[in-house]
Amino acid sequence: MVNAIWKKIAAGEIDPVYLLTGLEQHLFDSTITRLKKALPDIDAASVIRFDLDETPVEAVIEEADTLPFLEDRKLIIAGNASFLKASDKTREKVTHNLELLEAWLANPSPTATVVFIAPYEKLDARKRITKIIKEHATVIESKRLQGKDLFTWIQQEAGANGSRIGPTEAEFLVKMAGDDLLALSSEIGKMATYLNGNGDITADVIESLVPRTPEMDVFRLTDAYVSGKVSNTVAIYHDLLRNGEEPIMLTSLIASQVRLMVHVGLLQKKGYQQHQIAKTLSVHPYRVKLMMENRSLPSSERLLLILSKLAAIDYKLKSSSGKRERILELFFMEPLRK
Structure with missing residues (x-):
């Protein structure tokens, strides 16, 4: 599922609202990096970040509805969307106007892409706002990759670094380095640099360069x-x-x-x-x-x-x-x- 969404982003098919949820931070980072590359003429000034543990969601909506300056589109990252998970005993620092968010999701800004990040294992499916945001947003669930999905991701990551790796070698890499995507990405980048960004990542290369945990x-x-x-x-x-x-x-x-x-x-x-x-x-x-x-x-x-x-x-x-x-x-x- 995530690979299909990434392909659409690479082809320039950018949706107005994304919801990234789960515990795999590297998938969040990869998605945001892909959005930055795909959005035309975007620069650092056009990427605005909010922490929803500190800032009400109304500020995100106001920013999204404000026309970008000298660019066609802005990218807004709204992290820690805790209003989507089950309430805990700790009192929230800010109060969010969720009715306003519901109305905005039905008609989001055409000049902004808003990425809501909910870095939690589960969202509260009983909440009205959870149902509505899933209905209107493109959802990426950053579940821990496993099996063929993990090996496919490794092959794609190697390709993005200008190298190639077969499924057998990808499996060997996981056996050597574990399954943490951030660590795997680092090792793949290191091996690609060793191969000058053009070559096959073989078992010998993995054995030589990847430290065993x-x-x-x-x-x-x-x-x-x-x-x-x-x-x-x-x-x-x-x-x-x-x-x-x-x-x-x-x-x-x-x-x-x-x-x-x-x-x-x-x-x-x-x-x-x-x-x-x-x-x-x-x-x-x-x-x-x-x-x-x-x-x-x-x-x-x-x-x-x-x-x-x-x-x-x-x-x-x-x-x-x-x-x-x-x-x-x-x-x-x-x-x-x-």
Whole structure:
């Protein structure tokens, strides 16, 4: 959906009112950047920003209805549209004339594009103003991208930077860097610069330039261990130690990954699909996908036994004054029965 709206913007089909909602800030920024590029002759002076936590919505409407100076159109960004979400116990700083906003939405200014930003996970669908603004505005829900949508976005982002990346390499990039769009955008820009803005982002380029996050390395470490790949497990473990990671912290993170594997396995047996499991466990679907596709995973009983051993190792690490690195290494070198 968001890609279709971006294509319309790039083609110069600019709507008078947009509503951006959700928690993915990078999608907000990307949409506003695209609007700036698409609007003719717009400059910094023609972009007006309001914080609706501090300013009543009437000021936004007044600005929108005021003719732009020396430009055909102005861009107005109205952030923190909290009147669209469920009321909380905290008292709002300003009072908004929502009846005026409702009337204006039915006939918005032809010389302004107004972007309302509601950076919240959910809007209050029961509110009259929420229904009306959704009816009249072009809505972009900045949900966390996942699966093919995420890989498509990565390919488009690479193209915008003058480079190319295939779906397999896009998946590898997510595995290395995680799924945060802002971080991914930064890494793609860095790799495109390395390729002089013209070339293919390959697995070798990703491996060379993208730093692994500790969380992703722990995911790889745990996956290698439960799959019985002892040499890979020990190699990843040594890399983490060289990067300054502590055995106690690693033990905790590994236990967290194993618990997630147990939960994914149990829900899968109950017939849950990938997206349902991800929503139930509040984790990204890509992590669930990797676990569901791993045919080497031990049984739930074996995973629970691993958790028991990790609990004993955690106690030993916290009570030992010797070489702690060796304690966890010996655990990795034990034969793992399926």
